[in-house]
Amino acid sequence: MTAAALRSARRSVPGVFVALALTLVVGWLVVAIDGGQLFNQSTTVSLLHVAAGLGLVAVGQTLVVLGGSLDLSVAYVVSLSTLVAAETMNGRDGALLPGIGLALAVSAAIGLFNGLLVTRLRINAFIATLGVGLLLKGYLDNGYDGPAGSTSPALVQTLGYQRVGPVPVSFLLLIAVTGACWFVLSRTRFGHHLVAVGGDPQVARLSGVRNDRVLVTAHVICALCAGLAGIYLASRLGSGAPRVGTEGLYDLESIAAVVIGGTALAGGRGGVIGTVGGVLLLASIDAIFNQLEVDAFFKQVIRGAVIIVAVAVYARRTLRKAAW
């Protein structure tokens, strides 16, 4: 079963990347006809920056979705993490590591709480993580009216703005995290167990998998990824931002990216590489429309349509395979 799941994960990868290539070619043509240039330095850099933020969240989300769960609290974890990091650092380079450490620790604790609610109290993941999101929203709304704290300048200069050629350091971080998650999913026992739990929890349990422990771990990793995205955003913005996660719609968009990347929402099938493809697809569409100076509201309409169409096309492909 695991082998089959892995094979389908590998097969599902090209789909989204074909769509990505097509989008970029068509986008490049349209922008060129419009008299612009899609692939200049600044658009590429900003595209990769957008992808890095959403990508970190979405890669973590992939793990919980693979396990048959989901996490709607990530947007608030992102916001909280920016604040914890920026307030701990308070503009001092000396507090860089404690700031990052504390932000990640708080995120991991929230992930642990999510995981325990889902496994021990058996609350449906949708409601459990929605509820935890509300808890955090209340804390953020009550404590903060606007930006707070100040990110350490060293972090702003590196993670926030430094790049290697046209590739920002933050995107390299995304690649590293994705690589680590890919390794964990395809080469470790935990990864195989997670896919098994998502595919069929009862069969997994009967085969000796400790379902609860596996799911809790997935939730912790997901929250850690969201925390990392928060640290990145804090380094980008220079301070903690209490609404950055919800305004970026990171909860719903990360799930959309996961599904566009070919991971089944019911769990048990998919992978992180496809998710990065989904994130790049969403970011490219954004970049193309920015280049064409399309109305922001129109952009949102197109975004909604693209999400549906992408998943519909993907569903057709799997349907045809199932018929074989």
Next chain:
Amino acid sequence: MQIVQRRPGSPRWAGAGGVLPILAILGVLLILVTVRQPDFLAPASLMSFLGRSAPIILLAAGQYFVIVSGEFDLSVGALVTAQVVVAARIIDSDPTRTWPAVLVLLGGGALVGLVNGLITTRLRVPSFITTLGMFLILVGAVYLWSNGAPKGGFSEEFRQFGRRAVEDVPVLGRVPYSLLVLLVLAALAVLLTRSDFGRILVAVGDNPRTARLSGVRVRRVRTIAFILSGLAAAVAAILIGGYSGVSFQAGAGLEFGSITAVVLGGVALGGGRGSVVGAMLGAVTLELLFALMNFYGVSGALRPTVQGAIILFAVAVATRRSSSR
């Protein structure tokens, strides 16, 4: 989420029980409210409370049909916002356009439900994604159409459903129109769940494969469920527009609110279990919770925290009850 569809016995996802747990929670909240505000149970304030809660109760009933058939509708909040803004622009303070506008809203709600249903069932897009996409499309479209600021206004005839009441009723005093609308539609919803269609809907949510093999047109049944949810959103939009006027925030958060209400009412996400009465009671509980926070003076910013804690607690209790049975 959708695991329940395939394996109804899976305990981790089993969240469904009868209406007993929700009645117990409702009872506790009622006691807490009356301790603080003894005249809450007086007919006048109870009537106005139920009248104000009518939109979310109707949305919960609509959401119930979708959820019990094994799907989700995340587009209802955006649909309510879109409908309120569209209605204001169509009516543009002209009383003669009231009824055409109501028809447009009902037709629009049914159409959005139909599109949700067709995309989900025919194109096999998970409803979570379909309705999330619809959510983005509706919000974007309504802002685009009105250039970022709502235009037009309601006629008094349109607003009466949300804000007027039948005066001088014996014993009860003042009965809001919205409560009457709620009672009629709630009765219809209960009748619908008792009908063949209602039973088939639950069967589809419980196990679509078995339902299909016994000759049920699964896709059609689920599409109808989405249409019902769209219609509920249309009626809710009429009531909300009447009560609080035009705003882009009219329907904000109602999708999560209605899903929470349905789950509080003992309906299993993933489908197949739960009753529409439970779903509507869940909505009443949620509204009572807001009233409670008002009476106890919980600050506006802290409300989500209290709400989240109580939802987690209530759902944990409800789940525990049903799994120990």
